[in-house]
Amino acid sequence: MTSKDDKPSIGDDAIGKEPGWASGLRQLYDSVVEEDIPDNFRDLLSKLDSPKDS
């Protein structure tokens, strides 16, 4: 997938390790990823039709 050179990390400086808050940033992001998708999204997605091209 990604090569070693462009490893996803914000710790690739001279110090070489991530700052303490980096896991907090991921948690912030992941907490939203893990939320249930709200109903209005399901409604929207269900309205995206397939074509009547059969």
Next chain:
Amino acid sequence: MSAPENNRSAADQAAFKRELTEVVPHLRAFARGLCGRPDMADDLVQEALLKAWAAQQRFEPGTSMRAWTFVILRNAYLTDMRRNRFRGEYDETVAERILTAPAGQEEPVHLSDMHRALLTLPAERREALLLVGAGGFSYEEAAEICSCAVGTIKSRVGRARAALTSMLEDGDIPQRSIGDARAHRAILEELDNVAAGMGKSEPTR
């Protein structure tokens, strides 16, 4: 909303829709990091989903749906900001959008220190940090999403990192108020950048 006229088979469209559905949580997470307010973030995501659906002919099956939709989302975000700016409502609208509910209202959301600190960053640095530090993209992938050079992304991430370290480790976080001068400055700087066209992802830094 019916599908746009195209020559994709029904099976292809179903597959597209399935993949699109799967990235919704990630789009919500990215939008929330960009916008701050969950309701506005969700509006942005819905706008992006509609655009993605309309543009599905341009999606190459087998490539990253996440990266593709993230581009659409960020463009919608930048467009939205520009539009607000030109309407002359930008101060209040963007401050509201970025920080918190207007003064006097019960805050609908408690923003963590991390989130508030993140929202003070200029949009370009905030998105770079979100993509690489939380979204799991490589620098290369983030550069493609943001239409800039890899070096530019690294620079933005580096600066974002330095700013956040200073804020979060020195406890120097702006207050949860649209009256905060520094946060306001950050917002205005961001708007200047967007208005000057830098929001169109020319690699400036």
